[in-house]
Amino acid sequence: MLTSKILATAVDRALAEDAPWGDATVAASIPADMQFTAHLVAREPGVFAGGAVWQETFRQVDANILVTDLVADGTAFSTHDVLATVTGPAAGVLTAERVALNFTQRLSGIATLTSRFVARVAEVGAPARIADTRKTTPGLRALEKHAVVAGGGVNHRFSLSDAIMLKDNHLAALAATDDASLTDAINKVKAAVGHTTPIIVEVARVEQIDPVLAAGVTGILLDNFSLEQLRTGVELIAGRCVAEASGGVNLATVAGIAATGVDIISVGALTHGAAALDLGLDAT
Structure with a gap:
């Protein structure tokens, strides 16, 4: 049921909510030609979910942002593990950051809790x-x-x-x-x-x-x-x-x-x- 249309719509609505007239902070402080690289890092152990919506968020903000080393949904991870890398225009990365994190934090929380129930049954x-x-x-x-x-x-x-x-x-x-x-x-x-x-x-x-x-x-x-x-x-x-x-x-x-x-x-x-x-x- 998780179609490309559903993904695109969810991200579009989230970005419209978070930056309805653009990112004022980025516009005032980040040069348009600045490049930036950052890692998605786990602060606690869990099970990952939300890779597709993570990619879609950065794509919608700036198609020049590259997402690499993205772990597969369902991957168990430990604290400090790197789950993805994003590279590209700093303005786009910083504008997309919170929405992308909101999605993956929420979905990974659901996946992690579900895995705990499944483990108890096992x-x-x-x-x-x-x-x-x-x-x-x-x-x-x-x-x-x-x-x-x-x-x-x-x-x-x-x-x-x-x-x-x-x-x-x-x-x-x-x-x-x-x-x-x-x-x-x-x-x-x-x-x-x-x-x-x-x-x-x-x-x-x-x-x-x-x-x-x-x-x-x-x-x-x-x-x-x-x-x-x-x-x-x-x-x-x-x-x-x-x-x-x-x-x-x-x-x-x-x-x-x-x-x-x-x-x-x-x-x-x-x-x-x-x-x-x-x-x-x-x-x-």
């Missing part, structure tokens, strides 16, 4: 995959979901258009307008869409699982279940659809959740709770 030998949610920064979803993948996670639906996901409020609305059983209500939804459309249903109680399974859904989201309830849910689902856990997931709880046998663990904090990683652009 420690218990569980096959569960860590997935993001739609709890993303407006306008930056494609970038942030790309960062999740760079950190070893997987993407949940990208938008409301991608799949049917009946959550608690949808089910409450259906119950208020129709006396049909939960199974019948889901079947009516299935009949209204094409056979290729995934249908995921969120349940809040173990008792809801069998009626949902009877409708032949793509996945069941076990929301805020205890570990015991998750194990029961996985046993009831028995591979007939994807079993997903959500709610109450953090680095302290994710291993236990994974050990219950769920297929997917969705974590909103991957994108809405990740701290920006400390990266800097240092002149040589």
Whole structure:
């Protein structure tokens, strides 16, 4: 989903916000013919993400700026590692610096946090995959979901258009307008869409699982279940659809959740709770 158009638009908006009438400091202090070289340096360990948007930012400011030695997204690094080098007109490098760093610090923070969740699951030998949610920064979803993948996670639906996901409020609305059983209500939804459309249903109680399974859904989201309830849910689902856990997931709880046998663990904090990683652009 991270297309060249999405990249270009995100960078264009960020630059318009940061330098709407140009860079006053650069214009007053930096000779137009001055050349400059700087390194993107890690101030702390992590996992890198944002290479494409780093390049696009410098390209839009000045196409004469050259980005070299850029590490690949998903690369783990240590403190003091050089992640990229930029060389070119000093005015352009200095104008682009903050926007480029804002993007890569944010995205590397997401990739790093995701990698920590993935590592916790791996420690218990569980096959569960860590997935993001739609709890993303407006306008930056494609970038942030790309960062999740760079950190070893997987993407949940990208938008409301991608799949049917009946959550608690949808089910409450259906119950208020129709006396049909939960199974019948889901079947009516299935009949209204094409056979290729995934249908995921969120349940809040173990008792809801069998009626949902009877409708032949793509996945069941076990929301805020205890570990015991998750194990029961996985046993009831028995591979007939994807079993997903959500709610109450953090680095302290994710291993236990994974050990219950769920297929997917969705974590909103991957994108809405990740701290920006400390990266800097240092002149040589």
